[in-house]
Amino acid sequence: MSAHRPIGFGLDHLPRIVRGEGSYLFDTEGRQYLDGSGGPAAFCIGHANREVNAAITAQLERFACAYRYLFTTDVLEELTELILGKFGPDFGHVVYCCSGSEAVESALKVALQFWHARGLRDKRHFIARERSYHGNTLGALSMSGFAERRLPFESSLLDVTFVSAANAYRPAGGVAPAELVATLAAELEERIRRIGPERVAAFIFEPVVGAAGGVVPAPPGYAEAVRAICDRYDVLLIADEVMCGAGRCGTWRALDHETVRADITAVAKGLAGGYIPLGATIFSNAIGAAIVAAHGTILTGHTYSGHTTACAAGLAVQRIIERDELVKRVAVAGRTLKSTVQAALERFEEVGDVRGRGYFLGIEFVRDRITKEPFPAQRGLSHEIGRRAFENGLICYPCAGNAGNGMGDTIIIAPPFNATDAELAELVDKLAKSVGQVLRP
Numbered sequence: 001m002s003a004h005r006p007i008g009f010g011l012d013h014l015p016r017i018v019r020g021e022g023s024y025l026f027d028t029e030g031r032q033y034l035d036g037s038g039g040p041a042a043f044c045i046g047h048a049n050r051e052v053n054a055a056i057t058a059q060l061e062r063f064a065c066a067y068r069y070l071f072t073t074d075v076l077e078e079l080t081e082l083i084l085g086k087f088g089p090d091f092g093h094v095v096y097c098c099s100g101s102e103a104v105e106s107a108l109k110v111a112l113q114f115w116h117a118r119g120l121r122d123k124r125h126f127i128a129r130e131r132s133y134h135g136n137t138l139g140a141l142s143m144s145g146f147a148e149r150r151l152p153f154e155s156s157l158l159d160v161t162f163v164s165a166a167n168a169y170r171p172a173g174g175v176a177p178a179e180l181v182a183t184l185a186a187e188l189e190e191r192i193r194r195i196g197p198e199r200v201a202a203f204i205f206e207p208v209v210g211a212a213g214g215v216v217p218a219p220p221g222y223a224e225a226v227r228a229i230c231d232r233y234d235v236l237l238i239a240d241e242v243m244c245g246a247g248r249c250g251t252w253r254a255l256d257h258e259t260v261r262a263d264i265t266a267v268a269k270g271l272a273g274g275y276i277p278l279g280a281t282i283f284s285n286a287i288g289a290a291i292v293a294a295h296g297t298i299l300t301g302h303t304y305s306g307h308t309t310a311c312a313a314g315l316a317v318q319r320i321i322e323r324d325e326l327v328k329r330v331a332v333a334g335r336t337l338k339s340t341v342q343a344a345l346e347r348f349e350e351v352g353d354v355r356g357r358g359y360f361l362g363i364e365f366v367r368d369r370i371t372k373e374p375f376p377a378q379r380g381l382s383h384e385i386g387r388r389a390f391e392n393g394l395i396c397y398p399c400a401g402n403a404g405n406g407m408g409d410t411i412i413i414a415p416p417f418n419a420t421d422a423e424l425a426e427l428v429d430k431l432a433k434s435v436g437q438v439l440r441p
């Protein structure tokens with residue numbers, strides 16, 4: 001689970017899962033669940049895939065893990081080559097880990113180590129965005145503009161500067177759509193200047209916000225604009241693609257959509273599709289060369305960095321995605337999925353926005369479509385819909401808080417890339433039925 005939602009929508013007991021098959025999970029009571037959100041947007045090729053299981057088993061039969069800092073392995077090298085192929089020749093470094101939080105944590109540490117290596121030792125400060133989530137370790141949580149998850153840890157978190165969310169549906173300060181990108185870019189620039197560029201290590205952002213906003217793609221041109229500002233002030237750009245990357249948005253890198261390269265990118269969830277925990281942090285040759293020249297090695301290692309069986313799982317998942325052209329499928333079928341969801345929910349005045357791309361869609365519910373007034377937080381609408389969908393045999397991912405003060409109800413849809421057309425149709429039907437049961441009881 002993503003360790004941050006009420007467990008099981010407040011059900012008396014959690015269903016006990018005994019079997020998975022493709023897009024479905026089955027419990028001891030014989031109930032089946034269509035995994036319409038790939039759990040927390042992770043299970044990108046469904047459950048119990050025989051090819052992936054065979055690759056894992058074959059690896060385990062040979063050996064589970066050759067310690068990364070003493071040995072290399074075929075699966076590690078092949079996976080590394082495959083990942084770097086998505087980034088192009090300027091990117092030659094991957095460090096592996098076991099989760100999205102750790103991938104972000106490594107991204108932060110690579111940035112700090114880079115500036116230290118370059119002798120710019122005052123560059124220690126990070127800028128992040130409101131309504132963002134980067135993980136649950138102290139560093140990653142420090143970057144997260146997510147009050148609900150930070151609260152018990154405040155005052156022990158890193159001192160981070162937050163700029164506005166890039167949310168076209170709820171633009172900060174009510175800025176007009178045509179001015180949004182320029183306004184956000186100006187805000188970032190003003191913050192960098194106020195802190196002092198010589199103190200700013202990096203700006204971190206989710207190209208498409210996940211759990212903190214209920215799928216919020218940055219407006220077109222935003223990534224280019226923040227890239228240009230980071231270049232102007234010698235600030236590194238970190239893309240957190242833990243949720244939106246690895247094909248989920250219909251391009252392997254979410255930022256492929258914008259033709260922008262971040263200096264450092266964090267991926268996880270879909271990388272090994274949930275078969276074995278695996279995350280990775282990818283960074284440029286320029287960063288790697290500076291660090292290696294000054295320090296000899298990248299200081300982000302963990303015991304299980306590059307765990308062989310995790311790499312075998314990741315390689316098997318990614319090869320299936322390549323062979324079956326699943327990223328292309330996500331791009332094309334994602335457009336149909338979005339319009340089908342829009343059409344199925346059209347009759348509900350409370351549906352304010354259906355957004356996202358590929359198989360990463362967010363639906364935001366409002367009291368009033370014109371004013372976008374959210375439902376009161378106490379109503380817990382998104383969780384009620386999530387729970388009803390669950391009871392109807394559909395797993396989706398409810399989020400709250402996109403509108404601030406705990407308000408703003410959204411549901412994330414993120415099906416497996418290899419879900420069939422019939423399964424996608426079932427997803428939309430069950431979602432519309434569940435929304436109807438909650439809104440029109």
Ligand SMILES: Cc1ncc(COP(=O)(O)O)c(C=O)c1O
Pocket residue numbers: 002003040099100101102104133134135136206210211240241242243244268269
């Ligand atoms: C954008 C983003 N970054 C980081 C994380 C943390 O990943 P994990 O839960 O695997 O540690 C998440 C988890 O939901 C995420 O959505």
